[in-house]
Amino acid sequence: MKQFIIRRLLQSIPTIIGASIVIFLVFSLAPGDYLTIKFGEDPNITPERMAELRELYGFNKPLYEQYISWIGDILKGDLGVSLVHQKPVTTVINTFMWNSFIIAICVLALQWLIAAVVGIYAAIKQYSIYDSFVTLLVFIAMSFPSFFLGLLLLKWLAVDYRLFPVGGMVTTGVNYTGLDYIWDVAKHLALPVITLTLLGVGSLTRYFRTSMLEVIRQDYVRTARAKGLKERVVIFKHALRNALLPLITLFALELPGLFSGAIITERIFNWPGIGRVTLESIYLRDYPLIMGFTLFIGILTVLANILADVLYGVADPRVRHK
Amino acid sequence: MSTTANVTANTKVKKMKSDSLWRSAFRRLRKNKMAMLGFFILIFMFLFSFIGPYLSPYLDAKISVRDANKPPSAEHWLGTDKLGRDMLLRLMEAGRISLLVGIVATSIIVIIGGTIGALAGFYGKWVDTLFMRFADIMYAIPTLPILITLGAIFSDLKVPPDSRIYYVMFIIGIISWMGLARLVRSQILSLKEQEFMLANEVLGIRDRRKIFRHLLPNTIPIIIVSATLWVANAILLESALSYLGLGVIPPTPSWGQMLSTANNMIDFKMRPWLWIPPGVCILLTVVSINFIGDGLRDALDPKQKR
Amino acid sequence: MANTLLEFRNLKTYFYTEAGVVKAVNDVSFSIREGETVCVVGESGCGKSITAMSLMRLIPSPPGKIEGGEILYQGKDLLKLKDGEMRMLRGNEISMIFQEPMTSLNPVLKIGEQIMEPLIEHKFLSKREARQKAIELIEQVGIPRAAEIVDAYPHELSGGMRQRIMIAIALSCDPKLLIADEPTTALDVTIQAQILDLLRRLKQERNMSLMLITHDLGVVAEMADYVVVMYAGKVIEQAPVKEIFKNPRHPYTKGLLKAKPIIGQRTTRLYNIPGMVPNPIGLGDNCHFSDRCEHCMEICLTKQPQLKEDANGSKVACWLYEGEGA
Numbered sequence: 001m002k003q004f005i006i007r008r009l010l011q012s013i014p015t016i017i018g019a020s021i022v023i024f025l026v027f028s029l030a031p032g033d034y035l036t037i038k039f040g041e042d043p044n045i046t047p048e049r050m051a052e053l054r055e056l057y058g059f060n061k062p063l064y065e066q067y068i069s070w071i072g073d074i075l076k077g078d079l080g081v082s083l084v085h086q087k088p089v090t091t092v093i094n095t096f097m098w099n100s101f102i103i104a105i106c107v108l109a110l111q112w113l114i115a116a117v118v119g120i121y122a123a124i125k126q127y128s129i130y131d132s133f134v135t136l137l138v139f140i141a142m143s144f145p146s147f148f149l150g151l152l153l154l155k156w157l158a159v160d161y162r163l164f165p166v167g168g169m170v171t172t173g174v175n176y177t178g179l180d181y182i183w184d185v186a187k188h189l190a191l192p193v194i195t196l197t198l199l200g201v202g203s204l205t206r207y208f209r210t211s212m213l214e215v216i217r218q219d220y221v222r223t224a225r226a227k228g229l230k231e232r233v234v235i236f237k238h239a240l241r242n243a244l245l246p247l248i249t250l251f252a253l254e255l256p257g258l259f260s261g262a263i264i265t266e267r268i269f270n271w272p273g274i275g276r277v278t279l280e281s282i283y284l285r286d287y288p289l290i291m292g293f294t295l296f297i298g299i300l301t302v303l304a305n306i307l308a309d310v311l312y313g314v315a316d317p318r319v320r321h322k
Numbered sequence: 323m324s325t326t327a328n329v330t331a332n333t334k335v336k337k338m339k340s341d342s343l344w345r346s347a348f349r350r351l352r353k354n355k356m357a358m359l360g361f362f363i364l365i366f367m368f369l370f371s372f373i374g375p376y377l378s379p380y381l382d383a384k385i386s387v388r389d390a391n392k393p394p395s396a397e398h399w400l401g402t403d404k405l406g407r408d409m410l411l412r413l414m415e416a417g418r419i420s421l422l423v424g425i426v427a428t429s430i431i432v433i434i435g436g437t438i439g440a441l442a443g444f445y446g447k448w449v450d451t452l453f454m455r456f457a458d459i460m461y462a463i464p465t466l467p468i469l470i471t472l473g474a475i476f477s478d479l480k481v482p483p484d485s486r487i488y489y490v491m492f493i494i495g496i497i498s499w500m501g502l503a504r505l506v507r508s509q510i511l512s513l514k515e516q517e518f519m520l521a522n523e524v525l526g527i528r529d530r531r532k533i534f535r536h537l538l539p540n541t542i543p544i545i546i547v548s549a550t551l552w553v554a555n556a557i558l559l560e561s562a563l564s565y566l567g568l569g570v571i572p573p574t575p576s577w578g579q580m581l582s583t584a585n586n587m588i589d590f591k592m593r594p595w596l597w598i599p600p601g602v603c604i605l606l607t608v609v610s611i612n613f614i615g616d617g618l619r620d621a622l623d624p625k626q627k628r
Numbered sequence: 629m630a631n632t633l634l635e636f637r638n639l640k641t642y643f644y645t646e647a648g649v650v651k652a653v654n655d656v657s658f659s660i661r662e663g664e665t666v667c668v669v670g671e672s673g674c675g676k677s678i679t680a681m682s683l684m685r686l687i688p689s690p691p692g693k694i695e696g697g698e699i700l701y702q703g704k705d706l707l708k709l710k711d712g713e714m715r716m717l718r719g720n721e722i723s724m725i726f727q728e729p730m731t732s733l734n735p736v737l738k739i740g741e742q743i744m745e746p747l748i749e750h751k752f753l754s755k756r757e758a759r760q761k762a763i764e765l766i767e768q769v770g771i772p773r774a775a776e777i778v779d780a781y782p783h784e785l786s787g788g789m790r791q792r793i794m795i796a797i798a799l800s801c802d803p804k805l806l807i808a809d810e811p812t813t814a815l816d817v818t819i820q821a822q823i824l825d826l827l828r829r830l831k832q833e834r835n836m837s838l839m840l841i842t843h844d845l846g847v848v849a850e851m852a853d854y855v856v857v858m859y860a861g862k863v864i865e866q867a868p869v870k871e872i873f874k875n876p877r878h879p880y881t882k883g884l885l886k887a888k889p890i891i892g893q894r895t896t897r898l899y900n901i902p903g904m905v906p907n908p909i910g911l912g913d914n915c916h917f918s919d920r921c922e923h924c925m926e927i928c929l930t931k932q933p934q935l936k937e938d939a940n941g942s943k944v945a946c947w948l949y950e951g952e953g954a
Contacts, residue, residue: 015455026471144605145604282470
């Protein structure tokens with residue numbers, strides 16, 4: 001097993017390098033940059049001053065030099081300095097990422113819980129009205145544009161019915177502490193969490209249902225019944241354990257999502273998370289920030305893939321013994 | 323005493339109608355109520371978007387600030403936007419763009435992904451490794467940030483609004499081909515192992531024939547299902563981009579673009595007719611495509627139960 | 629004369645599919661006595677497996693449904709039992725093993741665990757006792773190093789070994805009746821012989837009844853006391869094994885026997901029953917074998933022959949033996 005992990009880690013290095021090159025190329029070949037956005041329309045900045053600023057910021061160096069210095073910094077743990085926030089990228093990420101994390105972890109828990117219960121039950125009761133109803137709801141949930149659902153919920157629950165605050169993470173102007181603070185955040189959390197949960201729970205439910213259906217048809221489930229075991233045991237011990245195997249992989253792949261933030265949803269609800277920061281930085285062409293963060297998520301994704309394979313190997317005895 | 327000759331005469335061999343894959347799939351599809359519902363909704367959306375405008379009395383109407391921001395009424399069933407244009411008409415025109423982008427982007431995905439997947443699966447070894455590594459790299463990069471960034475870059479490149487739509491189709495296509503490539507590749511790999519391919523080998527059939535007459539036809543069902551679902555995805559991606567102002571931009575309408583009016587606080591709160599209908603259109607279209615795609619999947623793979 | 633353990637009476641099991649109604653088991657009657665081996669023979673699709681699954685009440689429903697008849701086990705009609713009562717018989721007094729040993733065991737559970745389950749469920753053994761019994765059972769089915777196998781996973785065993793484990797599981801609670809649905813079809817010929825020997829030995833030791841489903845007449849010759857021949861959902865002949873081989877009555881049975889190649893005998897062409905097995909949907913009221921039968925008569929095309937008892941204890945459903953015709 002250890003060998004497997006080491007081998008995969010080594011294999012992932014070229015992938016990460018490749019990803020970094022692609023990311024770098026996309027951003028460096030872009031015509032606009034931070035300066036054009038900030039000062040492009042400003043009549044006070046002469047072209048000479050622009051050139052000076054360029055020199056200052058190091059935008060004039062040849063591409064490969066910029067790439068090497070970028071990579072070199074990264075290996076030292078320095079992801080660059082954000083042009084907008086005037087702080088190291090790592091600091092910026094650290095400030096905002098955990099806000100997104102809170103939302104993501106709530107969503108993860110809710111999604112998986114609901115999907116498991118609903119999906120498994122739908123599979124057991126295949127062809128029933130419950131099953132058809134669930135399938136219909138799942139389709140609708142999967143087909144909602146993320147921003148539309150967010151906007152609808154915002155209008156309906158926050159604006160029209162005033163059940164929830166309209167945005168932000170805390171009520172402005174008030175400085176809660178302790179339990180009051182947690183409650184305040186929770187109220188603000190509710191709508192983004194509901195939105196994101198609804199969006200993702202659909203396809204996840206389908207996965208549970210499909211996997212369970214697949215397993216229930218298997219010969220060994222028939223054997224379990226022929227042994228006269230209780231139906232509960234047949235479903236939960238024999239069927240479910242096998243049905244969960246492919247879902248383990250899926251679970252591991254949720255890892256990058258916990259940290260990447262929901263770009264559009266955070267914008268709609270004005271949540272101070274890394275997703276919103278990412279969007280802003282794209283609008284403002286804060287390339288060091290986007291590049292650093294995108295690469296960070298990319299690395300997480302690659303690691304999550306390895307984790308998925310490892311977990312699967314641990315769970316499935318057939319793979320474990322290879 | 324019957325003789326063999328009599329037996330042949332008496333023998334009624336019940337002939338079963340030869341059921342090709344397509345015929346039986348079609349039969350199954352027709353029976354799927356949700357898929358049929360989706361199909362009709364989709365047809366409606368297409369007619370709505372492409373034929374609808376010709377039925378509107380406002381087709382050649384000019385911008386009229388006097389009529390701006392009117393709520394739904396008898397004359398304007400869905401009200402008017404801030405430039406006084408009839409919302410229903412805008413919705414239809416936007417539909418054209420959104421649907422078109424979805425289809426063209428998916429075609430790009432099928433062409434790129436299908437080719438790469440087929441080549442990787444068929445030739446194997448270093449070709450396979452090379453392509454799949456490339457796919458891994460693309461997979462590692464998070465989709466939305468890159469998509470948005472590319473959209474922003476096109477703004478910087480000052481791409482004229484009319485051409486932006488092609489750029490949008492293009493970038494959605496080149497970001498999303500990996501899933502299909504993997505699918506095609508694994509299908510070809512598993513087909514290669516099957517006995518009929520071994521028979522081809524033994525008979526000395528050439529490569530091109532093997533690919534085109536044997537492997538590809540067996541891959542088409544998977545590609546069709548995948549492509550259908552990707553149209554839905556592409557429509558969602560385009561609408562997200564346009565909502566953020568980085569996809570198609572005015573004056574080109576698209577449903578996502580119309581939704582961006584909700585970014586204005588007043589419009590959001592006071593004028594729901596401006597942004598709810600486009601959202602509903604996207605929802606209906608995507609749901610119906612998903613129904614169809616799912617129905618196709620059931621119909622084309624009889625072994626898999628719902 | 630041993631007592632009747634199990635009796636099928638006019639069993640009907642139908643499947644409702646989108647293409648029509650499949651009368652998989654269409655009025656089947658026969659009995660199994662204590663300690664007897666009954667082989668149910670027929671081609672694929674004749675309904676023999678469904679008969680067994682109906683007995684175990686494991687018919688997937690939808691689309692299947694047991695539409696009529698009785699299955700009397702020790703006098704009680706199994707079809708009238710409550711689900712819970714039937715469950716207590718399964719794996720306990722009536723056991724079943726299946727055709728594909730490679731997929732019949734749960735891949736994520738240890739072998740020992742899977743053998744212990746029925747023991748704990750039906751015989752209320754403790755975990756320790758059950759594990760001990762499991763090791764004994766593994767030895768009884770002829771697998772060496774039982775103590776290691778008990779902690780192994782199914783994928784570590786070969787097909788033949790897995791089938792032995794299936795037998796061990798099936799026999800764990802000392803059933804009175806073991807149903808074996810083509811237990812050797814998926815195995816190599818040499819392994820086949822071993823498995824059949826094992827079944828025969830265990831059956832004798834425990835005085836157990838065995839309902840053996842197969843399409844292989846060689847297996848029938850080796851194992852059967854009594855033979856039931858099925859075709860298109862019906863029993864067309866049943867007799868003690870010697871009678872079937874010495875004096876087959878139904879043209880189908882004769883055809884089956886003729887089709888089996890005999891070592892040492894040289895022929896230019898192997899015999900083949902002409903025609904095909906009929907489409908199970910939309911079968912009419914004629915004899916289902918009529919379109920392939922060389923003795924086909926007028927009446928065969930219009931009416932079903934019934935199963936009639938004959939002088940030597942054989943039963944046959946054929947118009948040739950009803951006093952009409954030759």
